[in-house]
Amino acid sequence: MDVKLPIYMDYHATTPVDPEVMEAMLPYFREHFGNPSSRTHVFGWTAESAVEKAREQISHLIGCKPMEVVFTSGATESNNVALKGVAWAYRDRGNHIITTAIEHHAVLDACGRLEKEGFDVTYLPVDRSGLVDPFHVEEAITDRTILVSVIAAHNEIGTVQPLAEVGRICKARGVLFHSDAAQALGKISLKVDDLQADLVSFSAHKVYGPKGVGSLYCRMTRPAVKLVPLFDGGGQERGRRSGTQNVSGIAGFGKACEVASRVMAEEGNRLTELREYLKSEIFRRIAGVYLNGHPERRLPGNLNLSFARVEGEALLLSMKDVAVSSGSACTSTTMEPSYVLLALGVRDELARASIRFGLGRWSTKEEVDYTVQKLTERVERLRAMSSGWPATKGRNVSVQDTPS
Numbered sequence: 001m002d003v004k005l006p007i008y009m010d011y012h013a014t015t016p017v018d019p020e021v022m023e024a025m026l027p028y029f030r031e032h033f034g035n036p037s038s039r040t041h042v043f044g045w046t047a048e049s050a051v052e053k054a055r056e057q058i059s060h061l062i063g064c065k066p067m068e069v070v071f072t073s074g075a076t077e078s079n080n081v082a083l084k085g086v087a088w089a090y091r092d093r094g095n096h097i098i099t100t101a102i103e104h105h106a107v108l109d110a111c112g113r114l115e116k117e118g119f120d121v122t123y124l125p126v127d128r129s130g131l132v133d134p135f136h137v138e139e140a141i142t143d144r145t146i147l148v149s150v151i152a153a154h155n156e157i158g159t160v161q162p163l164a165e166v167g168r169i170c171k172a173r174g175v176l177f178h179s180d181a182a183q184a185l186g187k188i189s190l191k192v193d194d195l196q197a198d199l200v201s202f203s204a205h206k207v208y209g210p211k212g213v214g215s216l217y218c219r220m221t222r223p224a225v226k227l228v229p230l231f232d233g234g235g236q237e238r239g240r241r242s243g244t245q246n247v248s249g250i251a252g253f254g255k256a257c258e259v260a261s262r263v264m265a266e267e268g269n270r271l272t273e274l275r276e277y278l279k280s281e282i283f284r285r286i287a288g289v290y291l292n293g294h295p296e297r298r299l300p301g302n303l304n305l306s307f308a309r310v311e312g313e314a315l316l317l318s319m320k321d322v323a324v325s326s327g328s329a330c331t332s333t334t335m336e337p338s339y340v341l342l343a344l345g346v347r348d349e350l351a352r353a354s355i356r357f358g359l360g361r362w363s364t365k366e367e368v369d370y371t372v373q374k375l376t377e378r379v380e381r382l383r384a385m386s387s388g389w390p391a392t393k394g395r396n397v398s399v400q401d402t403p404s
């Protein structure tokens with residue numbers, strides 16, 4: 001097959017910078033290198049106007065006011081400031097936070113830290129497809145609850161949560177609502193007013209922008225969200241995030257959002273089609289394959305499968321010229337089964353034998369064909385090699401009829 005190797009199929013871990021984004025960044029390394037806080041000369045003004053332009057580009061994509069966008073170093077920081085910043089600012093009102101069992105570590109570990117400080121955290125369960133039940137959110141809210149945090153679209157299993165329903169419940173109960181939307185930005189429609197979200201975290205490198213830059217949407221009216229900043233310093237970003245802004249990175253992030261607004265609908269359709277093709281080809285050619293996550297409510301480029309009767313680690317390693325991953329990038333160096341798949345009720349053996357395929361802007365049908373071919377060969381060989389497992393052809397099942 002005529003395809004350039006290695007193939008990148010891990011667009012949830014990170015994405016390459018779009019050439020258009022790269023172009024938009026370059027001037028801010030050289031001739032326009034100024035500090036946006038320099039108020040006395042044109043170098044500062046030029047840098048400031050680049051930051052403000054990016055703020056507008058992002059606010060356009062998510063439907064908010066530019067001043068509600070706070071630039072950060074990425075979604076990890078945004079999640080940390082959303083959780084800790086709100087917890088510390090509203091401590092006198094209550095000490096209860098609600099989140100889910102399948103959040104990214106940046107949310108889970110920030111919650112863990114807050115628990116050590118005396119906050120109570122409820123980790124809501126999810127169903128077989130990874131969905132949170134908004135009714136469970138409603139039930140968990142008490143008069144001590146200050147914040148609900150639910151991931152928008154999942155980095156491992158791609159499941160898209162019913163955020164608008166959760167947002168409506170939070171609003172009705174006067175509880176702040178945060179969402180980690182690092183994977184959702186630029187992939188699915190995400191308007192903060194539709195979701196009734198008060199805080200939303202984003203990362204540039206998941207949307208064809210550079211690494212090390214992100215933002216936090218922070219609602220400024222009805223309600224005006226209070227935050228205790230993580231850093232003390234020069235008071236940049238209206239005091240919400242001190243430190244000289246990453247001007248070139250921010251300019252790139254802004255451009256990445258502009259490109260996303262332009263191509264999102266068409267790219268979403270193309271990737272959904274390509275993903276369904278990848279899925280149907282794998283199911284057609286390999287027995288004992290299980291779909292993880294929701295069959296329809298998922299990110300266009302995401303496919304997460306478990307392969308019965310193979311050692312997951314061995315399968316991944318044998319796919320050397322196709323970059324895919326098991327679980328989330330951050331935990332794939334360990335042999336532990338994915339905590340996300342376990343939370344879905346996937347049995348241990350299958351949770352250890354999962355592969356996440358992440359398709360993106362430059363994925364092609366040829367790459368998918370190559371991947372299916374390689375995968376078929378490898379799974380067959382591994383199954384033949386392992387003596388304990390019979391090479392019988394089982395029935396393929398999707399999540400709905402998977403026995404729990």
Ligand SMILES: *Cc1c(COP(=O)(O)O)cnc(C)c1O
Pocket residue numbers: 012013073074075076077104106151153154155180181182183202203204205206212213214
């Ligand atoms: C990548 C990711 C993060 C972390 O973002 P960084 O910008 O790399 O810090 C947080 N949450 C989710 C869902 C992610 O996919």
